[in-house]
Amino acid sequence: MIAPPDSVEGWEPDVAGPADLARVIELAFDYRGDVTVVGRDGSEWFGYLFNRSAAAPDPYVELLDPAGDAPVRVRCADIRTIRFTGRDTAAGKSYAAWLERKAAAKDA
Amino acid sequence: MSVPVAQMWTVATYVLGQRLRGRKRYPLVLMLEPLFRCNLACAGCGKIQYPAHVLKRHLSVEDCLRAVDECGTPMVSIPGGEPLMYPEIGRLVSELVARRKYVYLCTNAILLEEKLDAGLFTPSKYLSFSVHMDGLREEHDEAVCREGVYDDAVDAIREALRRGFRVTTNTTLFEGVDPERVRKFFDTMMDLGVEGMMMSPGYSYSKAPDQDHFLRRKRTHELFRAILDRPKRHWKFNQSPIFLQFLMGKHDFSCTPWGNPTYNMFGWQKPCYLLQEGYAKTFAELMETTEWDRYGHKSGNEKCRDCMVHCGYEPTAVNHTFGSLRGFRDTVVATVTGRP
Ligand code: SF4
Numbered sequence: 001m002i003a004p005p006d007s008v009e010g011w012e013p014d015v016a017g018p019a020d021l022a023r024v025i026e027l028a029f030d031y032r033g034d035v036t037v038v039g040r041d042g043s044e045w046f047g048y049l050f051n052r053s054a055a056a057p058d059p060y061v062e063l064l065d066p067a068g069d070a071p072v073r074v075r076c077a078d079i080r081t082i083r084f085t086g087r088d089t090a091a092g093k094s095y096a097a098w099l100e101r102k103a104a105a106k107d108a
Numbered sequence: 109m110s111v112p113v114a115q116m117w118t119v120a121t122y123v124l125g126q127r128l129r130g131r132k133r134y135p136l137v138l139m140l141e142p143l144f145r146c147n148l149a150c151a152g153c154g155k156i157q158y159p160a161h162v163l164k165r166h167l168s169v170e171d172c173l174r175a176v177d178e179c180g181t182p183m184v185s186i187p188g189g190e191p192l193m194y195p196e197i198g199r200l201v202s203e204l205v206a207r208r209k210y211v212y213l214c215t216n217a218i219l220l221e222e223k224l225d226a227g228l229f230t231p232s233k234y235l236s237f238s239v240h241m242d243g244l245r246e247e248h249d250e251a252v253c254r255e256g257v258y259d260d261a262v263d264a265i266r267e268a269l270r271r272g273f274r275v276t277t278n279t280t281l282f283e284g285v286d287p288e289r290v291r292k293f294f295d296t297m298m299d300l301g302v303e304g305m306m307m308s309p310g311y312s313y314s315k316a317p318d319q320d321h322f323l324r325r326k327r328t329h330e331l332f333r334a335i336l337d338r339p340k341r342h343w344k345f346n347q348s349p350i351f352l353q354f355l356m357g358k359h360d361f362s363c364t365p366w367g368n369p370t371y372n373m374f375g376w377q378k379p380c381y382l383l384q385e386g387y388a389k390t391f392a393e394l395m396e397t398t399e400w401d402r403y404g405h406k407s408g409n410e411k412c413r414d415c416m417v418h419c420g421y422e423p424t425a426v427n428h429t430f431g432s433l434r435g436f437r438d439t440v441v442a443t444v445t446g447r448p
C-alpha cells in the first residue's frame with residue numbers, strides 16, 4: 001500500500017489502485033488543509049475535503065470550494081489522485097511559540 | 109449542584125419520556141457549532157485549525173434551528189469557535205429561548221461586554237453564558253496562550269452578573285495542574301458570584317498544538333480526587349454529581365456519544381463532539397449509520413482510550429441517575445451532602 005511522507009503537505013501521491021486511492025482519501029479527509037482532487041479525465045476540484053463515504057452505494061468525497069457556497073461531491077470512481085496542495089493548518093507550533101515567547105519575556 | 113429546579117425538571121421529564129417510549133439511544137444536549145472562527149488559539153484546542161475560507165463561513169440561523177428541531181434536545185450548547193463572533197448570535201439565541209431551549213453559550217468572554225452593551229441578549233432563565241476559564245490568572249492565560257484574557261473574562265463575568273444574566277464557568281484541566289490552585293480557583297469563581305462551575309479533563313485532539321499535557325485515565329482519577337475529596341460547601345457545580353464521581357474513579361462508565369450530538373457546517377458529526385469520523389446529512393442518518401460499537405473506552409478504539417470528557421460521559425451520568433433507584437439515590441445523596 002502507498003506510504004505517505006511524514007508530512008503530507010505538498011504531497012502528490014502516485015495512486016496505483018483502489019487500495020492506494022482509499023488510503024489517500026482517508027489521509028485527505030484527516031488533513032486540515034485544502035487539497036486538489038484530480039479526476040481520471042484530468043478535471044480538478046480544489047477545496048477542503050470534509051467528508052467521504054466508502055460505504056455509500058456510489059462512494060464519494062465532499063469538498064468545500066473556497067469560491068462556492070454548497071459542497072461539491074465527487075464520485076470516488078472518477079478520482080485519479082488527490083494532491084495535498086494547501087497549507088496544513090494543524091502543523092503550526094503555536095503552543096511551542098507561546099512558551100518560547102513567555103520564556104523570553106521572563107528572561108528580559 | 110447549582111442547576112435551577114425548572115431546568116432539572118425539564119431534563120428529568122425529557123429523559124423519563126424517552127425511557128418510557130423505549131428509546132435506547134436519545135440525545136440530551138445539542139452541541140451546535142455555528143462557526144469555527146475564534147479570536148484565540150488555545151494550546152489544547154483542536155477545533156479551529158482550518159483553511160481561511162472555512163473559518164470565514166458560518167451556518168445560517170435557519171440551518172441551526174433546523175438542527176435544533178431535528179434532534180429535539182431540551183438543552184443546546186453553543187461552542188465554536190467563538191460564538192460571539194457569529195454575526196447572528198443575538199437572533200439565534202432569542203429564537204432558541206423562544207423555543208424554551210436551555211442555552212449554554214460557551215464563550216471566552218473577550219467580546220462579551222461589547223455584545224452586552226450592544227443589547228444583543230436579554231436575561232432569561234433559558235440563557236447561560238458558560239465562560240471558558242481554565243484556572244487562575246497564570247494558568248488561564250497560559251492555557252489560552254495570551255496574557256490579559258483572564259482579567260478580561262473576570263470583568264465580563266461581573267458585568268453579565270450585574271445585568272442579571274446566568275453565568276457559569278467551564279474549565280478544562282490538563283496534566284501538570286496543581287490541585288490546590290484549582291481549589292483556589294473554585295473559591296475565586298464562587299466569590300465572583302457565578303451560578304455554578306463545569307469542568308472536564310481535556311481531550312487529546314490529534315490536531316491540538318500541545319500534545320504533551322493531556323491526562324491519562326489513572327492520572328485523571330488521582331487529580332480529580334485531589335481536587336474534590338474535600339469539597340467546600342460553597343462550591344457549586346453546574347453538572348451531574350455522578351459525572352464528578354466518575355472523574356474521581358468511583359464509577360466505571362462507558363460513554364454515550366449520541367448524548368451530545370454535534371452539528372456544524374459539515375453536517376452531523378460522527379460519532380461525537382470530539383472525534384470527526386465523517387458527517388451525516390440528517391440527525392436520523394447520524395443515529396442509524398454510526399457504528400456506535402466502534403467507540404467508547406471499552407471498545408478498544410485507541411482514540412477513546414483515555415477520554416473522560418464531559419460531552420461523552422455527562423449523558424451517561426444522567427442515564428445512571430434515571431436508570432435505576434440506586435442511580436437516583438446516588439444523585440440525591442451527592443446533591444444533598446454536596447459531596448461528589
Ligand atoms: S478552546 Fe475555545 S477559546 Fe480556545 S481557541 Fe478553541 S474555540 Fe477558541
Ligand code: SF4
Nearest residue numbers: 363380403412415420
Ligand atoms: S470515548 Fe466516547 S466521547 Fe470520548 S472520544 Fe470516544 S466516542 Fe467520543
